[in-house]
Amino acid sequence: MTGFAYLAQTSFLRCPSTHAAPAAPFAVAGLAWDGSVTNRPGARFAPAAIRQASHTLCDGTHPLFGLDLDGVLADAGDLPLPNTSLEGMRAALMPQLPALLQRHRMAWLGGDHSVTLPLLRAYRAHLGQPLGVVHFDAHCDTWEDHFGEPSGHGTWVWEAIQEGLVDPVCFTQIGIRSAAVPEARDYVRTQGGQIFTARDLRGQDGPAALAPVVQAIRRRWEAQGRPPLYLSLDIDCLDPAFAPGTGTPEPGGLSSSQLLTLVEELCALPFVGMDCVEVAPPYDHAELSSLAAAHAVWTWLCGQRRLAGL
Numbered sequence: 437m438t439g440f441a442y443l444a445q446t447s448f449l450r451c452p453s454t455h456a457a458p459a460a461p462f463a464v465a466g467l468a469w470d471g472s473v474t475n476r477p478g479a480r481f482a483p484a485a486i487r488q489a490s491h492t493l494c495d496g497t498h499p500l501f502g503l504d505l506d507g508v509l510a511d512a513g514d515l516p517l518p519n520t521s522l523e524g525m526r527a528a529l530m531p532q533l534p535a536l537l538q539r540h541r542m543a544w545l546g547g548d549h550s551v552t553l554p555l556l557r558a559y560r561a562h563l564g565q566p567l568g569v570v571h572f573d574a575h576c577d578t579w580e581d582h583f584g585e586p587s588g589h590g591t592w593v594w595e596a597i598q599e600g601l602v603d604p605v606c607f608t609q610i611g612i613r614s615a616a617v618p619e620a621r622d623y624v625r626t627q628g629g630q631i632f633t634a635r636d637l638r639g640q641d642g643p644a645a646l647a648p649v650v651q652a653i654r655r656r657w658e659a660q661g662r663p664p665l666y667l668s669l670d671i672d673c674l675d676p677a678f679a680p681g682t683g684t685p686e687p688g689g690l691s692s693s694q695l696l697t698l699v700e701e702l703c704a705l706p707f708v709g710m711d712c713v714e715v716a717p718p719y720d721h722a723e724l725s726s727l728a729a730a731h732a733v734w735t736w737l738c739g740q741r742r743l744a745g746l
Contacts, residue, residue, distance in 0.1 A: 451464075451505070451509050451510065451511045452510055452511070453510060453511055453512070453513065454510045454511065454512045454513075454536070454539070454540070456510070457510040458510075458539060459539075460507075460508055460509055460510035460539075460540060461508050461540065461541060461741075461744070461746055462505065462508050462509045462510070462540055462541050462542075462543070462737055462740070462741065463509065463510040463511065463512050463536065463539070463540035463541075463542055463543070464487075464509070464510075464511050464512070464542070464543045464544075464545055464733070464737075465511070465512035465513065465514070465515055465536060465542060465543075465544055465545065466482075466483025466484070466487075466512075466513065466514035466515065466544075466545045466547075467483070467514070467515060467517065467529070467544055467545065467546050467547035467551045467711075468480045468481070468482070468483050468484075468514045468517065468547060469517050469519075469525050469546070469547045469548065469550070469551055470547065470548045470683070470716075471519065471520075471521070471522060471525065471548075471550075472522050472548050472549075472550035472588040473548050473683045473684075474588070474590060474683075474684065475683050475684040476682075476683040476684070476716055476718075476719055477683065477716070477718075478681075478683065478716035478717060478718040478719060479546060479547055479548045479683060479713065479714055479715060479716050480519075480547070481716075481717045481718065482545060482546060482547065482713075482714075482715035482716065482717060482726070482729070483514050483545040483546075483547070484514075484717075485715060485717040485720070485723070485726040486545050486712065486715060486726050486729045486730050486733065487511075487545070487730075488723075488726065489723050489726035489727045489729065489730040490730040490733075490734065492727065492730070493730070493731075493734055498734070498735065498738040498739075500700055500735075500739075501700075501703075501735075501738045501739055501741075501742045502742075503738060503741060503742055504738070505734075505737055505738065505741065508741055508746055509737060510540065512536060512540075515529060515532050516528070516532075517529060522550060522588065525550075525551075526553070526554045529551070529554050530554055530557070530558060533554070533555070533558035533562075534558065534561075534562065537558060537559065537562045537709075538562070541707075541708065541709060541740065542709045542710075543709070543710050543711070543712070543733050543736065543737055544709070544710070544711035544712070544713075545711075545712055545729075545733070546711055546712065546713030546714065546715075547711075547713050547714075548683065548713060548714055549573075549577060549590070549592055549668075549670055549713045549714055550588055550592060551711065551713065552592050552596075552668050552711055552713065553591075553592040553595055553596060553601075555709070555711060556569075556592075556596050556601040556602065556666065557599070557601060559601075559664070559666060559708060559709065560599075560600075560601045563664050563708065565663060565664065566600055566601060566602050566603040566663060567601065567602050567603065567606075567663060567664050567665065567666045567708070568602070568603050568606030568607065568656070568657055568660065568663045568664065568665045568666070569596075569602050569606070569607045569608070569665070569666050569667075569668060570608050570610065570653060570665065570666075570667050570668070570702060571593065571607065571608065571609045571610065571668045571670075572609075572610050572611050572667075572668070572669045572670060572673035572690075572695065572698075573609065573610075573611055573612060573668075573670040573672065573673050574611055574612065574613050574614050574634070574670065574672040574673055574684070574685075574686035574689055575590060575612070575614045575616070575670070575672070575684065575686070576593065576609065576612055576614070576616055576620050576621050576623065576624070577590050577591065577592055577593040577594070577670075578591075578593045578594045578620045578621075578623035578624065579591050579594060579620055593607075593609075593623070593624065594623065597623075597624075597627055602666075603660055603663050604624065604627035604628045604629050605628040605629060605656060605659075605660055606629070606656050606657055606660050606663055606665075607624050607627070607628075607629035607630075608629060608630050608631070608632070608652070608653050608656070609624050609629070609630075609631045609632070610631075610632045610637075610649065610673065610690075610698065611632070611633070611634045611637070611673035611674075611689055611690050612631055612632075612633045612634065613633055613634035613635065613686055613688050613689060614684075614686045630652060630653075630656065632649050632652075634673075634688055634689050634690060635688070637649070637690065637694060640694070641691065641693050641694050641697065642697060643697060643700075643701055646694065646697055646698055646701065647701070649698065650698070650701045650702055650704070653702065653705070654704075654705060657705065664708040665705055665706065665707045665708060666707060666708060666709055666710065667699075667702070667707050667709075667710035667711075667736065668710070668711050668713070669695075669699075669710065669711065669712045669713070669729075669732055670713050670714045671712065671713070671714050671715045671725055671728060671729050672684060672685060672686060672689070672714050673689055673690050673695065674689050674690050674691070674692060674695060674725075674728060675687065675688065675689035675690065675691065676689070678690075678691055678692045678724060678725075678728060679692075679715075679724060679725040679728050679729075680719060680720060680721050680724060680725060681715060681716050681717055681718070681719045681720025681721065681724065681725035681726065682714050682715060682716050682719065682725060683714055683716045683719075684714075692728050692731075695728070695732060696731060696732060696735055699732055699735050699736055699739070700735055700739060702739075703735070703736065703738075703739025703740060703742070703743060704743065705743075706740070706743060706744075707736070707740060710733070710736050712729045712732060712733050715729050
């Protein structure tokens with residue numbers, strides 16, 4: 437494993453381990469699991485690929501936020517997980533989360549999207565209240581079963597709402613476009629949340645054009661008493677032209693510019709954590725998906741550092 441955004445000690449951003457930097461306010465950790473994919477496997481290799489892609493971040497100074505992550509970011513490595521059943525993975529993951537949540541604001545590098553449910557369970561227990569969620573994805577992930585199994589990477593939204601882990605009114609989906617029965621596709625909206633489909637956002641780019649999306653998220657967050665916010669980024673929210681390396685690509689998605697603009701603008705809001713999931717390096721081309729993921733995570737980390745005044 438190589439460190440996030442780590443190249444040389446002299447001029448590139450260093451990212452020590454959480455053991456070397458236990459007081460770092462931010463940290464990344466890998467969740468190398470893809471046992472719940474429904475199409476192409478390979479997301480277990482994503483944490484290493486995203487770290488490698490982060491090496492292109494030069495001196496680490498973000499062009500919008502005007503700062504880097506030097507001295508504030510640590511890397512917990514890939515958390516040890518068994519390559520067995522989904523419940524076995526979640527049972528192994530859950531005990532490792534409280535200490536990291538206690539010390540750091542985390543960016544989790546998946547892994548398929550089934551890892552988000554145990555993360556939300558841990559955040560719900562840690563914070564003592566449901567979370568608001570901004571969910572970038574091509575897929576609604578609101579199925580009540582996983583092709584006959586009780587849980588998977590396409591059920592986590594339904595499960596999170598059913599378990600009271602999230603505030604459904606503060607749940608926003610962005611980029612949805614895959615084929616689905618209406619009951620699943622519209623589930624978040626019927627529970628009080630909001631959906632901005634990929635079709636809704638066609639032709640809209642830049643801060644001004646995308647401001648209505650950010651404003652709608654902020655209005656709901658404020659109206660619900662400003663609950664803790666969590667960002668879940670499935671790389672397949674992007675069109676396959678921008679992220680071919682993913683398990684279930686769907687044409688007609690967001691551009692990298694749209695995604696990064698939305699992440700930049702959303703960083704005006706305080707998030708307690710984020711995950712970036714479903715990068716599948718075996719199907720990538722020229723590291724396009726890993727690069728997009730690394731830049732999105734880097735942008736979120738820099739934006740949250742600036743918001744926190746650190």
